Amino acid sequence: NAGVTQTPKFQVLKTGQSMTLQCAQDMNHNSMYWYRQDPGMGLRLIYYSASEGTTDKGEVPNGYNVSRLNKREFSLRLESAAPSQTSVYFCASSFSGRETQYFGPGTRLLVL
Amino acid sequence: GQQVMQIPQYQHVQEGEDFTTYCNSSTTLSNIQWYKQRPGGHPVFLIQLVKSGEVKKQKRLTFQFGEAKKNSSLHITATQTTDVGTYFCAYPNFGNEKLTFGTGTRLTIIP
Numbered sequence: 001n002a003g004v005t006q007t008p009k010f011q012v013l014k015t016g017q018s019m020t021l022q023c024a025q026d027m028n029h030n031s032m033y034w035y036r037q038d039p040g041m042g043l044r045l046i047y048y049s050a051s052e053g054t055t056d057k058g059e060v061p062n063g064y065n066v067s068r069l070n071k072r073e074f075s076l077r078l079e080s081a082a083p084s085q086t087s088v089y090f091c092a093s094s095f096s097g098r099e100t101q102y103f104g105p106g107t108r109l110l111v112l
Numbered sequence: 113g114q115q116v117m118q119i120p121q122y123q124h125v126q127e128g129e130d131f132t133t134y135c136n137s138s139t140t141l142s143n144i145q146w147y148k149q150r151p152g153g154h155p156v157f158l159i160q161l162v163k164s165g166e167v168k169k170q171k172r173l174t175f176q177f178g179e180a181k182k183n184s185s186l187h188i189t190a191t192q193t194t195d196v197g198t199y200f201c202a203y204p205n206f207g208n209e210k211l212t213f214g215t216g217t218r219l220t221i222i223p
Contacts, residue, residue, distance in 0.1 A: 042215045098204040103154040
């Protein structure tokens, strides 16, 4: 039982490059989330998926797209990376929107 | 609209001193959760409070939910270096669709 897994753990991109962050959970959770956390700051919600087949914008969706591939997997795509997207990205999941969230270990992204 | 403030933003304490962080809401909350994030780590769930006036303890940590369910606190007695990190409260948004995380309180310990 791995919980929430994220790949990759670290990534360096050049401005304008694209990449997809992968997230998977094995807890049969319905809801999944993507957050970003800038150094010394709190968590900001990028996108979330309340259930398989649905996605909704969070607080800071610009520059990102998501795909809820199936119940287990929720990916985050940066189409054209910018230095302002340098951050740590956390994926999380929960049974429902108001329930406890379980976080993955994070992806540390540096955009040059 | 719903507004929740978490205070203080930072707290530096001598090892052995007590520490408290607060989350204060302008509206009644259905529940409140507390998470801890160690430096370089990810947020980890600590506890959920649901009932008015609820008090729960985990070793040196005491969690309270106010009678009006608008305020909550996390109190650590006799801090240790292992308590270092950022503590977040989290609460369901107005439609109970998802949690909103507070801004966090970063605790540093002076040995």
